[in-house]
Amino acid sequence: MMTAPMPRAYGTNRIAALLAVVAISDFLIFGQAPGLNLFLSVILVAAAILLSARRRAPPWTAAFLFGLAAFAAAPLIETPSPMGIAVSLGAIICVALASAGLVPHRLSGLPPVLFRFILIVPLRLLQDCQKHLAWRAERSSFAAIWRNLGIWMVPVIPASVFLLLFAIANPLIEDALRRIDFAFLLRFMDLWRIGFWLTMAAFIWAMLRPRLKRRIVQRRAADTAADPAEIPFLTHASLLRSLLLFNTLFAIQTLLDLVYLWGGADLPDGMTHAEYAHRGAYPLIATALLAAVFVLIAMRRGGPGDKSPLIRGLVHVWIGQNVLLCLSAILRLDLYVEVYSLTELRVAAGIWMGLVAVGLVLILLRIVLHQSNQWLIAANIAVLASVLYLSAFIDFSAFIARFNITHSLELSHEGVPLDIDYLSSLGPSAIPALDLYLSALPEEAVDKRHRALSVRQSLAYDLAYRPRDWRSWSFRSERIEAYLRSPATIER
Template sequence: MSASDIPAQPANPTRNVSRKLLILIVLVALADLLLFGREPGLNFFLFVNAIAAGVLLCSRKPQSLPKATGLPALAFVLSAPLLETTSWMGIALSLLGITCVSLAATGLFPRRLVRLPVVLFRFLLDLPLRPFRRATYGRLRHSRRPTPETIWHHLRGWIMPLSFTAGFVALFAMANPLIDKVLRSFDLAYFLQFLDAWRIGFWLIVAAFVSVLLRPRLKRLARRRPDQASDAVKPESAFFGHAALLRSLFVFNALFAMQSLLDLTYLWGGVNLPDGISHAEYAHRGAYPLMVTALLAAAFVLAAMRRDGPGNRSALVRGLVHLWIAQNILLCFSSILRLDLYVESYSLTELRVAAGIWMGLVAMGLFLILLRILLQRSNEWLVALSLATLVVTLYAIALVDIPAFIARFNVAHSSEVAGEGMPLDIDYLSTLGPSAIPALDTYLASLPAEAERAAPASKVRSALVVDEWQRSRDWRSWTFRAARLDRYLRDHTTLAR
C-alpha cells in the first residue's frame, strides 16, 4: 500500500471534526434550498461547486496556491455542462470533478495521472463497505454512552443564555412594535413543513453523499506474498501459448480480410449487391454485430499481448496482432459507414447517434491498444488514456443539443424539404421535446399553406410550445438551453399556423 493511501492525521482532530460537521450541516441546508422539490438546472451546478468549496475548507492542512486555485477550477470546468442543461452526462462529469477535488484535498490523489483510474475504482469499491467497516463499529463501541448526568451537564450551560434571551426578546417586543409584528408573523405551519418524511429522507441521503466526499477512503490493496512475487517462469498454457496464438491470429486475419474485402467491394466501392439485398439492409444488419466483433478482438489482443506473455516475446505474433488491429479499425469505420447509409435511408434517431459515438470510441480504443503495443506501455497507461477519451467525448456531447441536431437533420433530409428521401416522421419529432421547435418551424415554412402534412406538424409544434411554457420559471431551474429556446419563441411567436 502506498503512502498516499493513508492520509495524514490532522493536528487538531476535534477542531477538524467540528468543522466538517458544520460544513456538512451547511451543505445539507443548501441542498434543501436549491434542490428539494425543484426542477434541475442552475441549482445542480451551484451545489456541485459548493461541495467542492466545502471539501477544500475541510482540508487537514492549508492547500498550496496552485491547488487552492486549480481544484475549484477543475470542479467548475467539469460541472459547466450543467449550465447548458441538466443531463446524465453532465452529472457524471460533475461527480468526477468533485471526487477528484475530494481525493486531492485529502492527499489521496495519485502523483502519476495514469494511476487515477485505479484510485477512482478503489474509491468506488470502498463505498459499499463503509457501513460494515470494523473501525466504524469500534468508534461506536468505544464512544461514551449518554447518561442523565452528562446530558444535564451539557444542558445546564444553555439554561441561563436561553432564559435571558427570551426575556430580552419579550421586552424588546413590548417596547418596539416592529419586533412585535415580526414575532406575530411567524407561521408555525411553515416550520412544521420541515418535518416531512420525504424531506428528512432527502436530508439523510445528501448528508451520506457529502460525508463520503468530506472523508474519502480507498479500498485497501491485497499485499502480495513473497512466494507470489518470485520471478519464477510460469509454464506456458497449452490453450493460450505461442502455438495457439499463432494459429488463432492466422485464422482471424484471414477471416477478417474476407469481411474487409466484402466491405471494400460493396460498401466503399458501391458495387451492386445480389438481387434481394439492398444497401440499406446490408448496412443495417452489419453495424451492431461488427462492434461486438471489435470488442471481442480487443479483449483477445489485451490477453495475448500481456507483459511477459508468449505473444509479447514473439516478433511474428506482434506483427500479426498489428495487422489484426488495423483490420478491426477498418471494421469500425465500415460500421460507421453502414450506419451512415442506414440513416440516409431511414432518418436519424437518438439511438443511432449513440451507436455512431460508440463506434468512434471503439475505433479510438483499438488505436490506443495499438499504441500501447508499439510504445510498450502498461495497461494502466491504456486505461488512463481510454478514460480521458471517454471524458472528453462525454463533455462534448453534454454541450451539444442532440435532440435539436436530430430534428434539424431529419427535416433537412426529408422528402418535403430535400425533394428525396423519406417523409418526415412528425410523431418521432414530438418525442424529442421542445428542442425540436426551430426545426419544425423550418419544416412548416417549406410547406405550402394547403399541404396535407402542415396541420399535424403545426399541432405538434403547439403542443411542444405549451410544454416549454409550462416549464418551471424558478431561477434555480434556469439553463442556457432553456433560455435560448425561450428567446427564440419570443422572437418567433407568429410562425405556428
C-alpha cells in the same frame, strides 16, 4: 485507569461543512427542476472540500482545483444532462482525492485509485458513525447517560410548564404559539426528503474525508512477480494459429465491405444496401470489442505474444482490420440513417463506434510503446471524459430534428416521410427545425401542416409553463425562449 483515546477527530469544521452543504443542497435541489442549481451544487461541494481539508492546499493549488470543478461543471449551465453530471462528479472526486494527497503521481495510476475510492463512498459515513458510536459506548456507562439526560430533563420539563401557564395568562404568548406552522415543520419529515438528506450526506462526507479501500490482494514476492501466470491452452502455437485464422476471417469480412459497402456493388436479389448496413452495424462493434479483449490477454507482458515478432506483427495487422471494421460499422450506420432517419440511439451508437475505434488505436499504441494496461485504461478514461464533456454542450435534439427535417421526403424529395411523433419527443429544442419544416411545406399539405403546428404549440406550451424558479434556469432553455420572443418568429 486511562481510557482509550478517541478516534482521529472528524473536525468541527467538517461537520459544519457537511450540515451546511446538505442544508443548501436541500434549498437548491430538492423539489426543484434541474438547472443552474446543479452547477451551484458542484461549486458548493468543491468549496467545502477545499475549505475543510485537514491540510489546506496552497492558494494556487486550491484555485486550480476549484477552477477544475467549475470547468467540469460548465456543461450544467448549458443544460442539465447525464453526461454533464457524470463529468462533474468525476471532477469532484478528483478534487477530493487531490485535497487529501491521494492522487498518484502518474496518470496511469489514477484508474485503480478511482476504483478503490468509489467502492468506499457509499459506506464512508456509516463506517465513521459506527466508529464514533463504538468509542462512545466504550467511554459511557448507563449512569453517565442517565445523568446527562437528567441535566436536560430538569430545566426542560419545568420550562414547558411555565410556558403553558404563561400562554394561559398572556394572550400574546398564546397567539404566538398558535401561529407556529407545524405543517411547515412536518414537511421536513417527508421520507423522500430524508432520503435525499441521507444520500447527500453520505456522498459529501466521503468527499470531505476521502479514503481508499484497502488492497485485498497482497503483492507477490519479487521472484514470483516477474513470471506471469500461464493461461491454459494459450501457448505460442495456439496463439499463432488463432491470429492466422482470425486475420483470414476478418480479411474476408473487410473484402466484402470494400466491395459492397464502400464500392457500392450490386447485392444479391432481395437484399438492399440499407438491410446490409443495418444487420452489420452493431454486431461488428461487438466483434471489435471481443477482439480487443483477446489482444489484451494475448499480448500481456511476458506472455508468448509479447516475445514473438511474428505474433506481434499479426496482432498489428489484426488491430488494423478491427479499426477498418469500426469504420465500416460507422458507414453502415450512416447508410441506414440516410434511409430511416436519425434518432438519439443512433447518434449514441455512432459516438460509441468512434470510441471503440479510438480504443483499438490506443491498444496498438500500448503494444508499440510497451506501456502497461493501467496506461491504456487511463488513456481511455481521458478520451471518454473528453467526449462526454464536449457532448454535454451539444444540443443533440436540435441537431436530430434539423437533420430529419432537411432529409425528409417533404423537403429533399427522397428518403422517408418525416416522423412527426418522434420529433415531438425531442422537446422544445425541435421548435426551430419545425419552423423550417412549416415554412417549406406546400400550402396544399393541410394535414401535415396541422399536425406540425399542433406539435409545435405543444412544445412551446411545455417550455412556457416549465418551472420559472431561478434554480431551474439553463442557458439552452433561455436561448429557445429568446428565439420564440424574436420578432421574426412571432410574425410567422
